[in-house]
Amino acid sequence: MAILITPDDVRFADLKRARNGRWPEDRSEEVSTIALCLSAQDTAEVLQRVVSAGQRPTIRSGGHCYEDFYANNPKGTLIDMSMQSQVSALSNNASYRIEAGATLGRTYQELYKLYNVTLPGGTCDSVGIGGHVTGGGYGFVSRLYGTTADWLSGVDILTVDAAGKVTMRSCSAKQDGDLFRACRGAGGGNFGLIVAYTFEKLPPAPQEVMVSNMIFPWAEMSEEKFARIFDAFGGYFATRGQDPDTWGLFGVIEANHKASGYMRVSAQFCNPDGTCKETKVLDEFLALFEGLKPSATVPVGAGNSSSQSFGPHMMTRIPWAETGAAGGARRGLTRGKYKSTCMKKKFTEYEIRTLFKYLTQTRPGVDFSRTLLEVDSYGGAMNRKEMLEETVAFQRSSIMKLQYQTYWSDPAEDEGHTSWMHEFYKEVYSGSDVDAAHQGTPYPGANYEGCYINWCDRDMTEYSYWPELYYGPNYDFLQQVKRKYDPNNVFHHAMSIRP
Amino acid sequence: MKRVTDCHRRRFLQTFAGATLLPSLRVPLCGQTFLSALHWPTRFAYLGAHDGIHVYSIAGDETFIKLQMMTSAYPVAMAISNWNLYVVNGISEFAGLPRGTAESYGIDAWSGKLTFRNRVPLSLSAISPRGLAVSPDGSAIVVAVHGGGAYNVLPIREDGSLGRVTGILKETGSGPHRLQVSAHPSALVFDSVGRVLGVDQGSDRLNVFTLRNHEIAAICRHKVISGSGPMSIVLHPKEKRFFVAQALNASISSFKYDPSVGSIVDHEQTVAAPVGDGIASLAIHPSGKALYSSHGRGIYAWRIAGNVLVHSSSHVENVQPGALYVTKNAKSLFALTDDSVLRMRIDAFTEMPSAPVKVASLCKPLSVAIV
Numbered sequence: 001m002a003i004l005i006t007p008d009d010v011r012f013a014d015l016k017r018a019r020n021g022r023w024p025e026d027r028s029e030e031v032s033t034i035a036l037c038l039s040a041q042d043t044a045e046v047l048q049r050v051v052s053a054g055q056r057p058t059i060r061s062g063g064h065c066y067e068d069f070y071a072n073n074p075k076g077t078l079i080d081m082s083m084q085s086q087v088s089a090l091s092n093n094a095s096y097r098i099e100a101g102a103t104l105g106r107t108y109q110e111l112y113k114l115y116n117v118t119l120p121g122g123t124c125d126s127v128g129i130g131g132h133v134t135g136g137g138y139g140f141v142s143r144l145y146g147t148t149a150d151w152l153s154g155v156d157i158l159t160v161d162a163a164g165k166v167t168m169r170s171c172s173a174k175q176d177g178d179l180f181r182a183c184r185g186a187g188g189g190n191f192g193l194i195v196a197y198t199f200e201k202l203p204p205a206p207q208e209v210m211v212s213n214m215i216f217p218w219a220e221m222s223e224e225k226f227a228r229i230f231d232a233f234g235g236y237f238a239t240r241g242q243d244p245d246t247w248g249l250f251g252v253i254e255a256n257h258k259a260s261g262y263m264r265v266s267a268q269f270c271n272p273d274g275t276c277k278e279t280k281v282l283d284e285f286l287a288l289f290e291g292l293k294p295s296a297t298v299p300v301g302a303g304n305s306s307s308q309s310f311g312p313h314m315m316t317r318i319p320w321a322e323t324g325a326a327g328g329a330r331r332g333l334t335r336g337k338y339k340s341t342c343m344k345k346k347f348t349e350y351e352i353r354t355l356f357k358y359l360t361q362t363r364p365g366v367d368f369s370r371t372l373l374e375v376d377s378y379g380g381a382m383n384r385k386e387m388l389e390e391t392v393a394f395q396r397s398s399i400m401k402l403q404y405q406t407y408w409s410d411p412a413e414d415e416g417h418t419s420w421m422h423e424f425y426k427e428v429y430s431g432s433d434v435d436a437a438h439q440g441t442p443y444p445g446a447n448y449e450g451c452y453i454n455w456c457d458r459d460m461t462e463y464s465y466w467p468e469l470y471y472g473p474n475y476d477f478l479q480q481v482k483r484k485y486d487p488n489n490v491f492h493h494a495m496s497i498r499p
Numbered sequence: 500m501k502r503v504t505d506c507h508r509r510r511f512l513q514t515f516a517g518a519t520l521l522p523s524l525r526v527p528l529c530g531q532t533f534l535s536a537l538h539w540p541t542r543f544a545y546l547g548a549h550d551g552i553h554v555y556s557i558a559g560d561e562t563f564i565k566l567q568m569m570t571s572a573y574p575v576a577m578a579i580s581n582w583n584l585y586v587v588n589g590i591s592e593f594a595g596l597p598r599g600t601a602e603s604y605g606i607d608a609w610s611g612k613l614t615f616r617n618r619v620p621l622s623l624s625a626i627s628p629r630g631l632a633v634s635p636d637g638s639a640i641v642v643a644v645h646g647g648g649a650y651n652v653l654p655i656r657e658d659g660s661l662g663r664v665t666g667i668l669k670e671t672g673s674g675p676h677r678l679q680v681s682a683h684p685s686a687l688v689f690d691s692v693g694r695v696l697g698v699d700q701g702s703d704r705l706n707v708f709t710l711r712n713h714e715i716a717a718i719c720r721h722k723v724i725s726g727s728g729p730m731s732i733v734l735h736p737k738e739k740r741f742f743v744a745q746a747l748n749a750s751i752s753s754f755k756y757d758p759s760v761g762s763i764v765d766h767e768q769t770v771a772a773p774v775g776d777g778i779a780s781l782a783i784h785p786s787g788k789a790l791y792s793s794h795g796r797g798i799y800a801w802r803i804a805g806n807v808l809v810h811s812s813s814h815v816e817n818v819q820p821g822a823l824y825v826t827k828n829a830k831s832l833f834a835l836t837d838d839s840v841l842r843m844r845i846d847a848f849t850e851m852p853s854a855p856v857k858v859a860s861l862c863k864p865l866s867v868a869i870v
């Protein structure tokens with residue numbers, strides 16, 4: 001029996017909130033019921049009741065959605081999957097079944113301890129499997145192993161047929177293959193309610209990784225140095241980073257706004273055999289930044305970086321099991337705005353100049369101390385072209401993935417942060433490399449591969465061609481799947497596939 | 500002095516409410532509310548067209564004089580209540596999101612001119628709305644969302660403007676016809692108690708809904724002939740029955756209605772209607788003794804004898820109306836065609852329409868309301 005939480009329940013005020021403190025934006029957008037479903041059977045019953053009553057269901061697994069996709073559901077029912085979080089192996093330690101409500105942290109721990117395998121990504125322990133995997137899912141070992149959706153072999157999903165009847169489907173390449181393919185990259189809340197994912201195989205957990213941090217205080221930063229950091233990073237992944245022996249290297253530029261005091265370039269590394277016996281590749285990467293005089297210590301108050309020296313560079317050896325500590329779900333404390341870009345080439349001079357301009361800009365009444373551009377390395381196994389046909393993730397030529405992020409707590413700063421971010425992003429993609437029809441966006445072409453749906457950004461719907469940014473040539477296919485499996489558009493949100 | 504007269508006129512006009520919404524060719528719609536002033540010298544007509552809302556003063560039901568044009572996005576349905584004009588914009592996207600919108604305008608009681616009040620988005624995925632009705636107490640509008648398969652309730656604020664959507668009812672369902680892949684609420688009317696009768700062209704269903712605290716809930720569902728596509732509805736003035744025009748099998752049905760509990764008691768009769776091209780509209784004479792129908796080509800008159808519909812020999816050929824509209828004074832039947840508004844005089848004795856006369860030229864009129 002599902003547990004139904006209504007506004008008269010003391011838990012309602014907390015459970016209705018999204019992780020992003022901006023949602024729901026307004027009381028009128030609040031749900032009227034939160035259904036904590038304890039089993040697949042429960043979930044099917046609740047969904048049927050909601051649909052038959054003419055309510056709109058929205059779904060939450062880990063609740064990490066950047067936008068208001070599940071939280072904005074006026075008087076509807078929020079189906080919460082977080083109580084269904086089992087991670088199990090179906091037979092002979094193969095065919096793993098992970099329920100939608102499991103968090104990444106729990107999944108990593110169990111997969112490692114029980115079966116010595118791992119998921120290719122993401123990086124945040126409290127992210128939910130439910131929304132994450134269907135949107136792609138990538139992280140520190142994705143250059144080595146591909147995206148999580150690439151490894152998927154089955155999805156248990158509840159769909160609502162034309163007559164409004166809820167049906168449980170176990171889809172795979174052989175059964176409802178079109179729906180299965182669509183679930184590999186389209187993102188959550190589109191076709192049905194995912195109860196669990198199945199993976200016939202998963203990659204082995206690395207034995208250990210090397211982690212290294214290089215800190216660049218803003219006090220010592222010049223525009224020229226800034227440009228050299230971005231150029232070195234982008235240049236590496238556009239060239240040497242394509243070689244398979246480097247795929248175990250995952251680099252990140254944490255380009256914090258000047259107000260935070262420093263920028264960081266970090267790397268996690270293991271060789272393709274999952275060990276760090278040899279660190280030549282990591283050394284090579286770190287050497288690129290040597291001339292820029294990074295320090296290994298973060299300024300006071302900015303997190304820890306206790307590094308040890310192995311060979312010429314500062315790095316820390318960490319057993320795999322310690323890279324993921326389960327985290328709790330924090331709701332509503334921080335407000336955030338995000339944008340994303342998939343890049344096929346290294347940064348242009350224009351882009352770097354614009355990044356510098358905005359990351360050093362101040363605006364009255366806006367605190368940028370928690371604002372950053374995160375540049376993640378991409379490519380490697382994620383760019384295997386054979387996955388184009390099997391999934392709907394079309395970004396298979398990128399070398400970097402950018403995530404623009406800004407965080408704040410005071411609602412009075414909403415407008416300041418969101419408009420700054422809007423202008424920042426628009427200007428970066430208004431250079432001469434972007435054709436006139438797509439100014440302001442990383443439209444798929446020679447330089448860019450659009451945006452990433454797991455890092456959703458509702459504002460992009462201002463461009464009529466936004467589906468091409470997120471789904472490239474696959475949008476027509478996704479619309480066909482939508483019309484077939486959700487003809488009444490029961491599952492919808494601001495960026496869901498239009499029927 | 501003017502204030503007193505103004506109020507008097509308002510009260511007088513508030514006592515009238517009716518409906519008819521007019522679709523353009525190939526854009527099936529439904530009908531809703533109109534007002535009519537029996538003895539007032541000047542009346543005003545509001546015609547929604549592709550380019551906006553055209554305001555006319557009308558005299559003797561025959562002379563339409565253009566007063567004003569307001570830009571409005573695809574005003575597919577309109578209704579008047581308390582000197583406010585409510586409009587539904589049959590669009591599929593607003594501010595980047597998939598949804599239609601509704602608008603409120605103030606009507607100047609003496610000049611008939613409109614003043615824009617506000618525009619509010621419908622609920623997410625409420626695309627291509629098509630029907631609109633104002634509650635009898637004037638506190639809310641209900642919108643039938645054809646594309647998005649839903650109903651939306653929007654409260655009317657004291658100043659006549661519209662509030663944000665307070666009630667959403669998401670429909671499911673389908674039918675065998677290729678145009679019936681999902682639910683398509685297309686028309687609705689209020690009974691005098693404040694319940695909503697709605698027809699769903701996609702799921703072949705008739706529904707009765709209640710409104711409570713500006714939320715909407717279904718209290719009665721009635722399945723009609725599979726593949727028939729109910730598109731338009733009129734309630735008999737005595738409210739003991741209602742008529743539905745089915746677009747996909749070109750037919751008209753009557754149903755017994757129990758207004759005391761809001762239930763559809765029985766299907767009484769289904770008659771085949773001449774021709775059909777996917778559009779169906781109805782209008783009923785205020786006496787409750789005659790019904791006018793069109794299924795896209797020609798206008799046909801029916802006598803309502805007890806619970807039986809009898810096809811009259813009277814019909815108007817060579818017109819292709821999208822929708823029909825009878826004035827409360829029972830003197831005129833209006834039809835919106837692809838490029839004009841036609842008026843047919845209704846014979847006071849036989850209640851049958853005369854030959855049509857063009858009273859206004861307008862490109863693709865969509866909806867009408869008269870006060």
Ligand SMILES: Cc1cc2nc3c(=O)[nH]c(=O)nc-3n(C[C@H](O)[C@H](O)[C@H](O)COP(=O)(O)OP(=O)(O)OC[C@H]3O[C@@H](n4cnc5c(N)ncnc54)[C@H](O)[C@@H]3O)c2cc1C
Pocket residue numbers: 058059060061062063064065066069070081100121122123124126127128129130131132133135136137138139187188189190192193194195454455493
């Ligand atoms: C702190 C943080 C770190 C992140 N790190 C990474 C990362 O390293 N790599 C990466 O690829 N992404 C990352 N993301 C993005 C993350 O993958 C997406 O936000 C993802 O959608 C979250 O899934 P969820 O279940 O936690 O979210 P939810 O908010 O619960 O769901 C997200 C969307 O999916 C829908 N949905 C949820 N559950 C289901 C279900 N069971 N069936 C169908 N639809 C469902 C929701 O309705 C919503 O539309 C991160 C996000 C955050 C906030």
